[in-house]
Amino acid sequence: MSEVDDGVAVEAHAPVTAAAVEALRAELAAHGARAAAREELIIRLHDEVQRLRTGERAALLRPVIADLGRLRNALARQAAQAGEAGVLFAGFADEVGLSLERVGASPVSPKPGEPVEIGAHRVVGVVETGDAGLDGTVASVDADGYFDGLAGKVVVPALVRAHRLKREEEQ
């Protein structure tokens, strides 16, 4: 290149060098753009892996939460009916509750009078009421539901009986 030539030659080559630099700059810019695109792809793929990982864990845990939840509900029901042995059943129910907590799940236990929440409650029966204020609220709870903290959603809805306003012609 020009460094090994004499000084006169360097001056004569100047426009050629400028063009070469320009070409290099353009090529670098293209490389830069491609690298940015790759970067973007890597970030997107990483996000996707994370999403899949969480999704997969949530999918694996979902039946466990549902089954443990069912067991906890059954034990709690026995506890309420079993007289003296009820304390034992309640203890077992608490233990299952703790297991659920360890996998990031918590019970959904609506209180009577709370509004029925779509997606979190399953209405298994209706109780007619004359009180318009009670319409669409929980009358009683048949079984707790469960919220999966990892997935951020209710995976088992609570089974509730809901108040429904009696229509005038029915009253």
Place this chain on the structure above:
Amino acid sequence: MSDEIFFGVDLGTTNSVIAYIDQVGEPTVVPNQDSDGDITASVVYIDDDGSPVVGQAAKDVAPLYPDRVVALVKREMGRDREWAIGGQSFTPESLSALILRRLADNAFAHTGKPVGKAVITVPAYFGMLERGATRNAGRIAGLDVIGIVPEPVAAALHYDVVADAEGKTILVYDLGGGTFDTTVIAIEKGSIEVLCTDGDSQLGGVDWDRRLADVILREFKERVDLGDEDPEDNEHFMREVLAMAEDVKKGLSRAQSRPVAPRLGQTGARFDVTREQFEAATADLLDATIDYTRRTLATLAERHPGRKVDEVLLVGGSTRMPAVAARLEAELELTPRLHDPDLAVAKGAARYALGQAVWAWDGDEDTPGEDRVAARAEAIAASTGIAAATIRKIAEKRVVTVLPKAFGVRLVDTSKPGWMDDVEGSSYIEHLVHANDPLPSGPHHRELGTVVDDQGEIEIQLYEQSGAVEKPELAFNTAIDHDSGLVSGIPKGKAGMPVHIDMTIDEEGLLSLTATEPSSKKELTIRVRINVLDDDQVEAARRRITALTVKG
């Protein structure tokens, strides 16, 4: 950048599924973000303020808000029905569009790309109005519906029985959650035809669950002493037994017996339910499906003498019960194929969508040439990121569906004495196109004439065959035009002035009609609409529905 994705939607009566062809070229089902698994309940709830919820959450509040929850919308497709909920009015098309929107939103969350091109499946028995309504539901949901395909055809595509299967006859046995269909399809050079179909819209897997629940209940009652208490009065117990039955049914597909432990208050029992018990309790249900299958085969023998079934495909989750395959094998002496029965239709529809795009053709010849197909495959490879070779393999064979039912116009037999006093009784249907005509079809030409002097208008009434067999009598046909059907502007003259009618049916079985006056070649105004909703109504509904956020 690969941005284009081809989707297939199984828009079902009770559940719906959406699938797409991924970058490896495999059909992939979009998981439902809101609940367990791949399916979305086809149930819509409309809130007080008009905002919609689709899926299991909607189903869960149905007992509380029976007036605001709509299920089984598919049964109303093609009918002029309206629901007024939350201060708004909904048609079967717009409610189906809400389900499609929810599926599309889930797909967007899963793939990161909006749903554009999609194929929607319909039952083989759906006629033109129902297909048109399904297509409009897609349009209202903001989708680019590139095809409507019969469910058994989509299933056959998934089972990959289409390639190199010329001349093959396939029986598709589809036992879903609430419906049963059996369909015979024929794979011919360049097309897949639905030869005949039969079924029961009230028979499905849920009936098997109820029978198994009865078995569990009977065994429980025999084992425990309940005194005067009738367990059937206890709603909670009965619900648990039914849920138990659903689980046990699935278990009995893999094992010979399953333990169950029903509990009622302080009383509990533990016993095994065997596959033998289950099959004995449900034998008549299976028999019913076999009767339908036999009837379908009898229709096949009658209409296509000499045709024998070469393959049996099982579709629908309930076909996992071993008794189904065993019974069909004994009946037909063929080993039924069972693969992905819940998702086969959606996956096949996604394959069909990609194939449609490769074969899309508006040239003069019947089919595009080799070069054109190769070029399309390359173009789609560039836009989807799927290898061109994979695309060509999926689209190896062009799938052309056929017209499900015959179509025609109502004519008056003026040779019949006294026809003027009894126009109705002197009318008959002349079918211009027939069931199983490959699509697209036409133009079919017909020359009509005026029947009285100076008749300036002709009323055209379009009819679709309503029974299994094409017959000219009015009673065996259904009127399908939702407009006046009036051809106007006919020059005055003696009776017998000619009017030419041309009928064309596109690839999805949708019909268009033109009328011309032959001497002037002038196109006459014709008011015909083979859709419950007209284009303006669809557009208005699209604007309304796509502006809503559909929750799950």
